[in-house]
Amino acid sequence: MSVLGDRKRAYLNAEGADRPLRSPVPAATLERARHHRKGRLLAEMARHDCGAILLYDPVNVRYALDIQNMNVWLLHNASRYALIFADGTAFAFEYRGSEHMVRHLSTVTEVRPAIGWYYFAAAEYAASNCARWADEIESLLRQHGGGNRRLAVDKLEPMGVDALRQRGLTLVEGQEICEQARAIKSADEIALMRWTIRVAEAGIARMAAASEAGRTEQEIWAELAFENTRSGGEWLETRLLTCGQRTNPWFAECSDYVCQEGELIAFDTDMIGPYGYCADLSRSWTVGGTPFTNVQRTLYATALEQIHHNLALVKPGVSFAEFNERSWRIPERYLARRYSVAAHGVGMADEWPAIPLHPDFLRPRAGAFQPGMTLCVESLIGEEGGPCCVKLETQVLVTETGCERLDSFPWEEV
Numbered sequence: 001m002s003v004l005g006d007r008k009r010a011y012l013n014a015e016g017a018d019r020p021l022r023s024p025v026p027a028a029t030l031e032r033a034r035h036h037r038k039g040r041l042l043a044e045m046a047r048h049d050c051g052a053i054l055l056y057d058p059v060n061v062r063y064a065l066d067i068q069n070m071n072v073w074l075l076h077n078a079s080r081y082a083l084i085f086a087d088g089t090a091f092a093f094e095y096r097g098s099e100h101m102v103r104h105l106s107t108v109t110e111v112r113p114a115i116g117w118y119y120f121a122a123a124e125y126a127a128s129n130c131a132r133w134a135d136e137i138e139s140l141l142r143q144h145g146g147g148n149r150r151l152a153v154d155k156l157e158p159m160g161v162d163a164l165r166q167r168g169l170t171l172v173e174g175q176e177i178c179e180q181a182r183a184i185k186s187a188d189e190i191a192l193m194r195w196t197i198r199v200a201e202a203g204i205a206r207m208a209a210a211s212e213a214g215r216t217e218q219e220i221w222a223e224l225a226f227e228n229t230r231s232g233g234e235w236l237e238t239r240l241l242t243c244g245q246r247t248n249p250w251f252a253e254c255s256d257y258v259c260q261e262g263e264l265i266a267f268d269t270d271m272i273g274p275y276g277y278c279a280d281l282s283r284s285w286t287v288g289g290t291p292f293t294n295v296q297r298t299l300y301a302t303a304l305e306q307i308h309h310n311l312a313l314v315k316p317g318v319s320f321a322e323f324n325e326r327s328w329r330i331p332e333r334y335l336a337r338r339y340s341v342a343a344h345g346v347g348m349a350d351e352w353p354a355i356p357l358h359p360d361f362l363r364p365r366a367g368a369f370q371p372g373m374t375l376c377v378e379s380l381i382g383e384e385g386g387p388c389c390v391k392l393e394t395q396v397l398v399t400e401t402g403c404e405r406l407d408s409f410p411w412e413e414v
Contacts, residue, residue, distance in 0.1 A: 051148030196273030
């Protein structure tokens with residue numbers, strides 16, 4: 001018995017299971033989104049009085065300039081960085097041999113080979129490479145910084161921090177600048193995000209169709225990776241799909257466990273899809289589409305209650321503190337298995353803000369919901385020692401009057 005009913009079948013690729021989804025988003029939409037994002041970053045740099053920002057985090061580089069090649073590898077190999085000046089001049093320092101992957105971008109002024117000084121690339125030459133790297137950064141700041149020696153940096157190892165400071169530069173925390181810039185999306189960005197969610201929901205439908213007894217967790221999870229990859233997506237940040245008792249406690253990743261008829265399956269997509277945008281969605285259902293047991297039904301209905309209650313609070317102008325005060329209160333018996341956040345920002349990955357669940361909201365959190373923010377509202381419900389946990393999550397856009405759900409893959413009927 002399949003869990004893929006008519007309501008879910010509609011999310012499969014209408015062109016057929018043997019074909020990828022083809023994006024309908026015009027090239028002009030992507031180009032406008034690129035320049036909007038770069039403009040947001042420049043505005044935040046000006047607010048922090050920085051002459052330039054040095055970016056190493058591939059997600060920040062993607063946001064600022066839309067450079068996308070080999071991003072997962074570059075998460076742990078510092079072979080790409082970008083230096084962006086307050087006037088918009090942008091230098092892309094690329095892994096040697098891949099410069100041609102960047103030159104077409106209108107966001108980039110000049111492409112140069114990166115100087116690698118992390119140990120894997122440089123070994124005993126790390127210190128001398130770092131000195132050459134710092135000399136080049138400082139020289140460019142003298143040429144293009146307008147006399148401003150304040151350099152924002154998102155992520156940098158100690159040797160690089162020391163080298164830049166030795167050259168008289170004042171370093172500024174750059175991750176705050178990036179997160180604040182990324183928090184508000186344009187209409188073009190939302191169009192790109194909607195397409196990523198469409199691809200994710202096609203993958204979720206494939207997972208639902210594969211949720212049969214005798215399949216391993218990994219087999220079911222692979223359906224999402226397959227749809228994402230063939231339809232132009234990029235990577236999955238986690239592998240959070242588990243079945244039965246392995247859902248409790250949460251945060252185990254998928255394994256070769258063979259799912260049994262009637263067990264609960266729960267997952268969290270954490271999918272970086274087409275155009276680099278994230279679809280962060282969670283659903284739970286039973287293997288084989290069997291009716292919920294009384295325990296499963298109670299957990300699911302409770303999780304859905306939390307989602308709906310907290311969604312109703314997401315409105316422009318509502319502070320994070322006010323959201324916390326009015327948020328759904330988790331019953332005592334579920335506290336031990338509670339999730340870490342009630343809501344968080346989402347864009348090209350999980351983003352600011354992260355709003356803890358009410359028992360963990362122990363310090364004041366500055367900020368409020370604003371139109372153009374995109375958020376994920378989450379729930380994890382289960383009892384310590386219980387047979388399973390239910391995981392639910394939806395992705396929303398804060399509008400001028402409230403919020404709009406961006407995903408629509410159906411909840412289970414309880």
